[in-house]
Amino acid sequence: MARDSHFPDEELVRAIDGELAEPRAKELHRHLSHCWRCKVRREELESAIAGFVQMQRSEADHRIPPHQGPAARLRAQMAEVEANSPAGRGAPGWVRNWNPARAAFPALALVLAAIGLFWAYSRQSPESPLPNARLTPGAIRFVSREQACVASAPDAGPVPAEMAEQVFRRYGIRQPRPRAYEVDYLITPALGGAEDMSNLWPQPYTEGTWTAHVKDALEDYMRTLVCEGKLDLATAQRELADNWIAAYRKYFHTSRPLPAHMLFLKDKPWE
């Protein structure tokens, strides 16, 4: 039975790295107490790690120049940026820090996004950065602020594939393109949102202005406010469910997403 079957390398490696989920990690612990073969294998993998780390340190460590010079250089550069463009004044950051080389990528990304958007509109039902209120009114679990704030960064994990498919079906999207959407909780589970159909919708991941990146940035910020006691949990939930774009505008005092929020990385797209 399972008790006697050996653990594959991958699980042993994940256990060594503290990345094996709890029930399985416990099983492994029990298994190792009586299985010499797995015990030895784990040691072999550990010595591979030790050998690699020693090799890497002996090759690289003595080549790292002292820290002070580069640290001072960075401080000076930051002071210069600050002196030339005090935050919150004048043109927006992306204009102040305009650099053709660095701007090439966002420009390209914009062009691609525009092409992608045109393509999406021409072949699929219109996508909106806001969910259909009838299909996705939002749903919550009954949690207190304390419960919502216990973990430093709660992670609901990806939406199960079956659920995601059902969401696409409800929205009439027949063949969703990989990475085009995040099947997203309207009210984030980090703020007590329920893992329920009525709280899920296919959100454009990169296309358009109000993307999943922007919403993730907002959720992150709202959670900080809630956990610091500056925003009521119920209000946060209601604002996310009513119109998250309006909430974004309210909290970030801007009519459009801040450029870096468009690149904010948190949840993965549906693939």
Added chain:
Amino acid sequence: MPGLTRELAGWLLYQPARDESGRGPSAAAVEVSRLFDELRAPLLRYLMSLGLTVPDGEDIVQEVFLALFRHLRREKPRDNLRAWIFRVGHNLALKRRRQNGRSPGTLNGVPVEALSADLALNPEEHAERNRRQARLRAVVQALPDRDRCCLYLRAEGLRYREIAEALEMSLGAVSISLTRSLARLSRSVGE
């Protein structure tokens, strides 16, 4: 609230690089300095593992942290900054490597230099250690690029989730990649 943090940080910092307005360094500058102290060496080692020279690596480290500073100044969320730093560093390194017309040797091109002498070892032990490391290095250099990147990032302390974000791959792929590399390395260690 960010204004207050900034004021507070200005008060607390002992060597303020004051800006025009006479406030201290912003909260962003304080945070970037802290991250720089913590992650400069790990990032630089990682960039060297990608085949960059030390000066090129240092340049890119500066570029990464300056970009981070601009990112944070726009009051961006502070989630996943470690993964962010390595992802930007990784991408800049690949770009630099292309500009340099690819470093000599392999893609990875860990320069083979005289190993640092360890005075605690006698000559025989020393020779044995060098042989062992040369074997390991050969195995590492023969790994596919992506596997090698995962391995070096893990060695710098990144969690699987951070590696996945830095290299834009899935969590499962990270775990498989590390297992594959370690299995190969363990064969070489066991020889």
